[in-house]
Amino acid sequence: MYPKAIWKYFLDINFFNIVFSLTIGFVLDFFWSFILFCSFGILIGFLAYNLFKKHEYYTYYNLGYTKSVLIKKVWTLNFLISAPLFLIYILIVKT
Amino acid sequence: MDVLEVDQLSKLYRNKVILNNIKLRCSTGEIIGVFGRNGSGKSTLLKILFGTLKANTITLKINSKVTLQKEIISSKNIGYLPQHSFLPKELKVREVISLFFENGDKQDVIFYAPRVSSFESRKISALSLGELRYLELLLIGHLNHSFLLLDEPFSMIEPLYKEIIANLLMQLKKDKGIIITDHYYEDVLKITDRNFLIKNGNKIEINETNDLVKNGYLTSL
Numbered sequence: 001m002y003p004k005a006i007w008k009y010f011l012d013i014n015f016f017n018i019v020f021s022l023t024i025g026f027v028l029d030f031f032w033s034f035i036l037f038c039s040f041g042i043l044i045g046f047l048a049y050n051l052f053k054k055h056e057y058y059t060y061y062n063l064g065y066t067k068s069v070l071i072k073k074v075w076t077l078n079f080l081i082s083a084p085l086f087l088i089y090i091l092i093v094k095t
Numbered sequence: 096m097d098v099l100e101v102d103q104l105s106k107l108y109r110n111k112v113i114l115n116n117i118k119l120r121c122s123t124g125e126i127i128g129v130f131g132r133n134g135s136g137k138s139t140l141l142k143i144l145f146g147t148l149k150a151n152t153i154t155l156k157i158n159s160k161v162t163l164q165k166e167i168i169s170s171k172n173i174g175y176l177p178q179h180s181f182l183p184k185e186l187k188v189r190e191v192i193s194l195f196f197e198n199g200d201k202q203d204v205i206f207y208a209p210r211v212s213s214f215e216s217r218k219i220s221a222l223s224l225g226e227l228r229y230l231e232l233l234l235i236g237h238l239n240h241s242f243l244l245l246d247e248p249f250s251m252i253e254p255l256y257k258e259i260i261a262n263l264l265m266q267l268k269k270d271k272g273i274i275i276t277d278h279y280y281e282d283v284l285k286i287t288d289r290n291f292l293i294k295n296g297n298k299i300e301i302n303e304t305n306d307l308v309k310n311g312y313l314t315s316l
Contacts, residue, residue: 001197002194002195002197003197004194005195008183008186055177055181059183061147062174062175062234062235062240063195065168065169066168066169069169
């Protein structure tokens with residue numbers, strides 16, 4: 001396992017993801033930011049990474065990680081992060 | 096000793112044969128040089144062996160065990176140095192070293208390698224081409240792969256780093272099998288044990304430097 005490398009990929013993908021998800025949240029409702037952060041936003045992050053940083057994939061390939069393994073890890077982490085945040089958001093909105 | 100065996104490797108691109116039924120064997124402890132004119136399929140060959148480009152046909156075995164192309168990366172048996180730089184440019188050298196090696200002892204091997212102390216605090220984007228190529232090779236070379244595929248490690252590198260890279264490869268060769276392709280044929284020939292040329296999709300053994308002339312890769316020596 002290379003946790004620092006996984007963390008780097010996670011941050012890079014989510015940089016694009018968060019910008020996208022928050023922008024949509026501002027326009028519609030922050031409810032959508034949580035939904036997008038662990039769904040369509042990851043796809044946006046993935047596409048942006050492929051556009052701007054695709055050569056860096058060779059770092060991960062050499063460490064034994066394929067694109068599909070990396071994206072599954074990001075999706076899992078995003079889900080684990082956004083689920084409790086979403087619950088907190090709902091609680092705040094209701095009170 | 097680990098052995099990489101490739102058989103029946105063929106690659107077509109828009110109905111043009113790039114690689115035609117290539118057979119190849121590489122053992123740990125040897126360096127194999129691959130020559131060929133631009134567009135002859137050298138980089139294609141390495142990408143196929145690393146599993147990032149699909150072959151039309153291939154049988155790949157590592158220590159007699161058949162390995163599918165899609166399993167190559169996750170098997171961690173083969174490392175690959177691509178032509179272009181691949182390290183995150185915004186990070187410092189010491190941060191990149193810790194991405195590749197969690198273990199402090201392994202990190203020290205890189206930190207104490209020749210000349211690394213002179214650039215360890217700089218960002219990747221601030222390295223010279225020679226420093227960058229050397230660092231990439233140090234990082235990939237010290238992972239636990241049995242085989243290394245190197246695409247143009249000597250290209251555009253200043254003489255000082257060429258020598259350092261050649262020494263590093265000779266050191267890595269003790270534990271790994273290395274396949275190297277580069278147009279800087281003199282640098283390659285100094286360190287290789289065997290060589291071949293790819294011409295019209297076919298593999299031609301190169302037994303002496305003059306064979307590169309005979310087969311049209313060089314006009315003269």
